[in-house]
Amino acid sequence: MIKIENLNVNYGLVPVLRDISVEVCKGEIVAIVGANNAGKSTLLRAICGLVRSVSGSITVDGNELTTMPAHEIANLGIAMVPEGRHVFPNLSVEKNLLLGGHTPRARPYREANFEMVYSLFPVLKERRSQKADTLSGGEQQMLAVGRGLMAQPEFLLLDEPSLGLAPLLIRDQFQLLKRLNKQGMTILMSEQNVKVSLSLSSRGYVMLHGRIYLTGPSQELIKDERVTKAYLGLTE
Amino acid sequence: MEISGISQAIIQGLAFGGVFALITGGMTLFHNVTNHVNVAVGSLMILDMYIMLILQQALGLDAYIVALIALPILVLFALFMWYVTLKRCLHYDHLMLFQLFVAWILVIEFFCVIIWGSDFRVMTSFIALSKVPMGPLVMRTTQLIAFLVSMGVIGVLYWMITKTEFGCTIRATAYKPDIARLMGINVDRLQLVIFVLSIVMVGVAAGVLAPYFTFSPYSGLTLSLFGLIILVMGGFGSWEGTLVASLVIGLVYGISSFYIPNAMAILVPYFLFYLVLVFRPQGLFGVR
Numbered sequence: 001m002i003k004i005e006n007l008n009v010n011y012g013l014v015p016v017l018r019d020i021s022v023e024v025c026k027g028e029i030v031a032i033v034g035a036n037n038a039g040k041s042t043l044l045r046a047i048c049g050l051v052r053s054v055s056g057s058i059t060v061d062g063n064e065l066t067t068m069p070a071h072e073i074a075n076l077g078i079a080m081v082p083e084g085r086h087v088f089p090n091l092s093v094e095k096n097l098l099l100g101g102h103t104p105r106a107r108p109y110r111e112a113n114f115e116m117v118y119s120l121f122p123v124l125k126e127r128r129s130q131k132a133d134t135l136s137g138g139e140q141q142m143l144a145v146g147r148g149l150m151a152q153p154e155f156l157l158l159d160e161p162s163l164g165l166a167p168l169l170i171r172d173q174f175q176l177l178k179r180l181n182k183q184g185m186t187i188l189m190s191e192q193n194v195k196v197s198l199s200l201s202s203r204g205y206v207m208l209h210g211r212i213y214l215t216g217p218s219q220e221l222i223k224d225e226r227v228t229k230a231y232l233g234l235t236e
Numbered sequence: 237m238e239i240s241g242i243s244q245a246i247i248q249g250l251a252f253g254g255v256f257a258l259i260t261g262g263m264t265l266f267h268n269v270t271n272h273v274n275v276a277v278g279s280l281m282i283l284d285m286y287i288m289l290i291l292q293q294a295l296g297l298d299a300y301i302v303a304l305i306a307l308p309i310l311v312l313f314a315l316f317m318w319y320v321t322l323k324r325c326l327h328y329d330h331l332m333l334f335q336l337f338v339a340w341i342l343v344i345e346f347f348c349v350i351i352w353g354s355d356f357r358v359m360t361s362f363i364a365l366s367k368v369p370m371g372p373l374v375m376r377t378t379q380l381i382a383f384l385v386s387m388g389v390i391g392v393l394y395w396m397i398t399k400t401e402f403g404c405t406i407r408a409t410a411y412k413p414d415i416a417r418l419m420g421i422n423v424d425r426l427q428l429v430i431f432v433l434s435i436v437m438v439g440v441a442a443g444v445l446a447p448y449f450t451f452s453p454y455s456g457l458t459l460s461l462f463g464l465i466i467l468v469m470g471g472f473g474s475w476e477g478t479l480v481a482s483l484v485i486g487l488v489y490g491i492s493s494f495y496i497p498n499a500m501a502i503l504v505p506y507f508l509f510y511l512v513l514v515f516r517p518q519g520l521f522g523v524r
Contacts (some may be wrong), residue, residue: 048417048418049417050417050418069424070414070417070418070423071417071421071423072420074417074418074419074420075420079418080418082415082418086406086412086415087414088404088407088411088412089411090411091404091407091408092408095404098401098404099401099404099405099408099419099421100419102401102405102419102420102421103419103420104420105420106420131341144239147419151419151420199503227311228497233380
């Protein structure tokens with residue numbers, strides 16, 4: 001499981017995450033929701049080792065991540081689908097996926113994972129020799145998710161997976177996440193789209209100004225008025 | 237006579253351009269993974285030639301053989317540069333790194349002047365005077381070797397970058413280092429590996445150029461500046477652009493030094509550079 005305790009992160013001297021404590025157990029789908037600038041992305045980036053914490057701890061199955069370089073964290077089975085997709089534009093679809101399985105942990109399963117990703121997203125197989133920047137936004141998101149799956153992850157982190165996608169594509173993607181979860185994948189995602197993400201997840205955290213403002217089962221949060229207030233900045 | 241003379245100049249220019257392609261290819265790789273420009277390459281090249289010279293004087297071996305011995309010594313020096321300064325400074329902005337490299341240029345220049353003086357030097361090789369007939373033309377064997385070796389190394393590197401997984405990690409890092417890290421790529425180690433690779437290319441360039449090149453401690457800066465304008469002309473980070481711009485600059489320099497005195501000829505590539513900046517500021521193969 002991922003266990004975050006009293007995490008503090010600064011950008012320069014400005015605190016962006018304050019006293020964050022989050023837990024993600026195996027087999028769960030956990031959603032982190034909140035308005036822009038609430039610190040959701042920073043939290044996910046901190047787990048991946050892309051930003052460093054001032055204090056607090058992040059452990060995954062007993063490994064302390066706060067001092068571990070990002071490429072070693074990737075090798076622990078934590079795959080990240082970054083905000084804005086960030087597929088490698090000059091590389092072919094196939095090479096993007098190849099790099100997804102670059103870690104020593106994922107290498108032995110590469111062939112099988114290629115099969116798996118191509119069967120999940122047949123369109124990627126069709127376009128495997130095309131450069132990634134020639135794909136449509138929806139296809140790029142598929143590639144980003146596929147690249148994450150190539151890493152043979154135990155934890156799949158998604159940063160704003162619905163950003164810039166048409167409603168139909170969002171629905172497809174969330175159905176896919178549900179399916180992956182049923183097969184045993186643990187998922188942690190950050191979303192501005194509260195309704196969709198809370199209806200998919202089992203538990204949720206609501207972030208506000210770099211803190212965890214509310215937490216609980218998603219079914220309860222979805223009805224909670226304070227969630228809407230947190231979005232609109234109507235809190236004290 | 238006139239026609240064969242100009243053809244001769246073209247061949248010379250291409251050989252020179254090939255050597256430039258080697259050092260600018262290394263600069264491009266380094267720029268890809270660090271976003272910085274190693275402007276000290278020219279001085280490192282001259283340092284390598286002086287190492288070759290001292291080895292030749294001590295051992296009495298041919299220039300091409302001492303080039304092979306000098307290469308690991310140059311790499312050791314580059315590692316010293318890396319661990320003493322570069323490694324700690326890569327996260328600073330471009331100007332800081334530029335100053336750092338300029339500092340290294342000065343250190344290397346002064347070092348060479350103190351040890352070897354500021355006179356021009358030449359090396360000796362058993363094929364220094366031999367020539368290869370090519371149809372109606374003759375080509376100096378040393379220049380032919382320089383051109384073939386450069387193109388060979390560039391070819392192998394191009395294959396490596398476009399076809400291998402290692403090449404993919406370089407291109408991924410060039411796009412965004414953080415996203416590359418998410419793939420499990422050890423970017424810090426990759427930067428060191430690429431730095432050493434670029435230095436090896438400098439060593440090879442020095443090795444093939446030294447047998448027919450007259451050099452002084454101050455030649456390094458000229459070579460570095462040529463490297464810099466080639467990089468900008470080709471479009472930063474573009475492999476194809478760097479190769480084409482190297483050959484163009486080599487050719488232009490070769491032809492102009494045939495028609496006009498050397499001190500003026502050296503200005504012609506800069507004029508071409510100016511034209512590129514005015515009419516195609518993103519470089520020949522640059523995007524944006």
